[in-house]
Amino acid sequence: MAPTKHDQKPEPGDLIEIFRGGYQHWAIYIGNGFVIHLAPPSEHADAGAYSMMSVLCDKAIVKKEELWTVVGNDEYRINNLLDNKYEPRPVGEIIREARKFLAKELPYCVFRGNCEHFVTELRYGKPESRQVRQAVNIGVGVGVMAMVGIGALAFASAILGSRDKEQQTKRMKK
Template structure:
């Protein structure tokens, strides 16, 4: 279950997923203890700036970084979010931490749709690379696309019904 607490109340445990709210999207990290997180970030990102740069979606490579939680979060809102615990069994904490630490400094392929920071964090915690942001965005795009198709269908239907009658009127006069 997701928690939203004040800065002073938040006490993540090693292996917890941290969701950081960065405007239109969320950035994700894994808490590894002692005030540090591991996260997947574009190489151009500077510490504390977060993944808010345009480069975070345009790059094909990303670096696994270890940073202090407060430096990485900056002034953004954040919460502990292990909500996929309801769907998947979390891996043992020592496995999450071992793998997270082993990946620090490595360059990994990055794709906003198939390999973003949320995929990375969920893969560490659950062994499943999943991104609810991408799934939600896909659902919104599908609904918007369907609405566009339906809207175009109505325009075409109206054109056929009302456009054709003008033509017929010209022919009968």
């Protein structure tokens, strides 16, 4: 499903994926135009590239804000991404649990405890982050490609090196 601008109507308990350019910020809709989200200090709608600094944060605050304040001019979509994998918790339970965290400072780690982990744990009882998994897979893929490339260079170097030695040996025999 492609991102949209401000035309989707979320239901309480829906996960909201906000496209910040380079990464996605996540919130959970609690009704009446409000979301709850885990926000590092650099996370806000108009932060631009500065919001990428959240990778350096080790703490974040759970906030309740209007959806439009969090989204700003960015695109977003309702994305209950794990509904086909897990049974969503009852909406009342999701919202009650989310409200318990309001204004609390929580540990923040881009790899183990980011805003996506926060909202998926609220909705499904399981903290997961697809964007972290994708980044790790891309990193592994790039690493494998680099190793293949290095291996190919070493192989080519060995072949060319042996040819050079053969030619030197032939010249010396003459």
